[in-house]
Amino acid sequence: MCALTAAALTSTLLITSAGAASHEPTADEVRIHDVQGSTRISPLAGEEVREVAGIVTGVRGEGSRGFWIQDEEPDDDPATSEGVFVYTGKEAPAVLVGDRVRVSGTVAEYRPDGEDSGNQSLTQITAPEVTVDSSGNELPDPVRLDARRIPRAYAPKGGGEGGVEDRELRPRAFALDLYESLEGMNVEVRDSRVVGPSTSYGELWVTVTPRENPSARGGSVYGSYRDQNAGRLKIKSLADPDENPFPAADTGDRLTGRTEGPLDYDEFGGYTLAAAELGKVERRGLERERTRPQRRDELAVATYNVENLHPGNDAEKFERLARGIARDLAAPDIVALEEIQDNNGPEDDGETAADRTLETLIEAIVDAGGPRYEWRGIDPEDKADGGEPGGNIRTAFLFNPERVTAEDRPGGDATTPTAVERRDGRASLTLSPGRVDPADEAWEDSRKPLAAQFAFRGEPVIVVANHFSSKGGDEPLHGRFQPPNRVSETQRLAQAESVNSFVRDALKIDRKAQIVVLGDINDFEFSGTTKALTAGGALRSTAYALPRDERYTYVFQGNSQILDQTLVSPAIRRYDYDIVHTNAEFADQISDHDPQVLRFRP
Template sequence: MPSSVVPRTAAVAAVVASALAAGLLAGSTASAAAESETRIHDIQGSTRISPLVGQQVTEVAGIVTGVRTYGSSRGFWFQDPQADKNPATSEGVFVFTGATPTVKAGDSVLVSGTVGEFVPGGTSSGNQSLTQISKPTITVVSAGNPLPAPVTIAGRSVPTAYTPAGDPADGGSINSLPLKPRTYALDYYESLEGTNVRVGTSRVVGATDAFAELWVTVKPFENPTTSGGARYGSYTSQNAGRLQIQSLTPTAEQPFPKANVGDVLAGRTEGPLDFNQFGGYTLTARTLGTVVDRGLEAEETRPQRRGELAVATYNVENLDPSDPQEKFDALAKAVVENLSSPDILALEEIQDNNGAKNDGTVAADQTVKKFTDAIAAAGGPAYEWRSVDPENNKDGGEPGGNIRQVFLFNPERVSFTDRAGGDATTATGVVEERGRAALTLSPGRVDPANTAWEASRKPLAGEFTFRGRTVFVIANHFGSKGGDEALTAHRQPPNRSSEVKRLQQAQAVNTFVKQILKADRRADVLVLGDINDFEFSATTKALTDGGALYPAIKSLPRPERYSYVYQGNSQVLDQILTSPSIDDFEYDSVHINAEFADQNSDHDPQVLRFRP
């Protein structure tokens, strides 16, 4: 007898008889189930790791609830239609076939195979695992059986508390902890892993992406944004009602609907609950609701007045001359119409003249010219520009792309103070001239030899003059969040390893700002760009250390504080921070991309207006 076998009991026989009487199992399936000694809830167990992991199971009975015929994880879900009394044990499980399955929803099957725990993204990702049966032998007993009734995932059923703290004795992992589905959201979803579930009419909080998926919330009052998203305002505001939606129907057969944040996925969306690398718990829809357009429109910021200086930052997402003219035109239109042609515009992710072609090219003049020409064609100003070319492949990003920050400025409104000598490796400094601060190099890079900037973009500093007043602008693109564990990670709280570098980068910029303020405590300094971190993060706190800077996005009402949407969470990544002299300003996070299925970039630009 295999080691996984549990002796058949009268209780199991009674359950099978009950299911048969209720019409939930065909007679042949009931007979097979009665002979089977392992049921699906035995495989799933009451923790995240199967108690039978690594063992063989034989003729496990259930009804097929969903079939995945595409992608690298082909297989099907099946479910025991008669649940046990334990709410922590799921009644469904995924069967990994590798090849396209031949079963259909409604088939009554017996599955033999090896129980395993598959970690999407690999063990180094920190992700939770998916309990599955692999190397299966499948017997179809009958077809056309009614599916087990779906479990409705609704706001009242999902706990507000997101996750328990991990077990210190297990490296902070929650894997070995008993599931408490009535207490924690992640435990609730785990208790339904592989189960046939449904959501009713729900608001979209993450727009349809290029991978045919979107995010909804079943808790519509959970940290809502003004557009209808779910705001991530602290490390403990994970928004438990978020759920990713995918379709089991290949897009070639049925296009996935386009939805923006604030739209509604109406009607019934039903299918097995999966766990994957890029979204965690995901409803893989056998039946997909209908998207109702709620009319989200791109925002437009007001034009600056005569005495106001408008400074903006915009991540244009790996822009290079090989991108279609349509992308340049759309970005240019946004600069002119949505940003109202700011006086100074700091761009992030400008690539070199041949993009990702890795041939040693570092100049980006063709990229910038194509963009500024498009802005002029859209009715905007004839922007001039300044930047510093990086060393080849030393600043991270797409290999060969050599992304960097670039200043655009309207010479009709503002002038740039050129001080020669700035290059990829030479640091600009601060000197005092007649009681005022000045840069030694403009444009110049801030502390480029600091190890904090290894394989990362170096800050670009420039000195501008507006109506006789000097303004210092430091454009940044801090290290990405790559390598951080997901909110659904098995370690709780998740490991945010990328913060270490950004913290060091923030400290370097803060030190530079303090040098300017030491030379002139009333200097107008703006630190801006893709900070790649939240307004409540240690990175932002390091930037503001000693009162040197203030995160201007905090001047907005909380429901408007976001520039990026990730896995259904609206969050802050792009920022403008102000020195103490800039104490009267107007700030706008201009929402034109992050909430839309059709995007020109994945970031929303930021604009600040003030009177120097």
């Protein structure tokens, strides 16, 4: 018999509910399902409970230390969980899986990442006093999560101050309600397809609903705000990574056998199976794609987010990016690059030039067998364009001078906008390269679009490289507000309107102007941002030229989704468009985005 005590959570992590309980059992009657209640917030939040009984089903000795217990005597209500997390603070849990314990402490609701995050809360018992009555007991049978159990509908609707937290759980109607009704309980998945590759944090994503929006290569496509892929589930191991390293897995691999453990909740994906027993990864040999070379009379324009590239990166990153451009993208004629950092990367000393970054990449492309590209770009003002502090990320162009001519018009700088004028009856840039509307507040603390004019076989083509503002600050899909508020979309809508206006000005001068707008739009092909970009028929998204199961450039929390886009003006009627899946689906990735390439005959 032993007892342990740990420091309680700080007040900023507590959500109290004074007087909210409709049922107040006496101390010796309190069981785990009384602590959990039938909504997301415990009816006993903020109250002391005594000798809550359960079997230890999992122990976490690092990070948020503690252990899970589960009642051996469940009630008849499917909405009330029979498991709960016991938070031990700085103290390592002094219990073992299989211990039968009694826990006294304070019921609390922990909100991962704070009150403003939009996350749901995790019910737990804090400042615990623990009595171990026996050891080596059998664990409660796990609840199996599979396609028969997971509702198709993802979440109930709920806004206002509490969102869905005060709603009675309906686990047969909504996937998020089902997961909440199992919070802290022992669950299992079997023979599940990996839909989000393993990460350096020792986690991966599977789907337990394999027929739900499958991608062509084994993932789950996120193609609508109304269809969030309810069967996605994060898997994280409770094992010591030094003794049991987390297995590498790519999208499309399978997590075979049984994976079992308590159902947790965190800010990095919501409901998570904290695996006390982890299945084996069966590799399916997913291969990186290679696109076809452009034909002699085709112009190939690509876009690639190279993820904070600067000369301080190791040589392997440059080598792999170079091979990707020279081989996988078949040496496009023009490459729009996003996340090019300045010459000393995140060092914050006022440096803004990125010539060494770009020239290092160009040399690596030559070494990889590609052409000797030239580059065009404009250095931003220091700290004005967001991104990693000190990095001064920006967009830039590479182009193959053997195939393409840059029609340079000098004078472009960080603050001077380029415009469109009539020249020889055609739409032409006043500055090339030049920035699009850099003073517009839409681009505050964000990357400004870079426009440049090129000639291919005598035909002028205007290309606009973009990196719209990020989705940071949006409420999560798994959060307490449903549908989640996408606050970051406001700025992207304004950015899209700015670019759309620029393109429409060009089309007023020359309706046959050939314009390609591309880059990391940080939004989906069905989003309001894309609708604003294409408003008035100025542009159309090439994403819809692909089958639905191939429309993705990024994998986030098990959802394969489009963030990078290529759009074309009406004069570009026939084209060949390819998203080249080389990064996002793989554990070993050189960037978290997949590149894409557009081929057409100007």
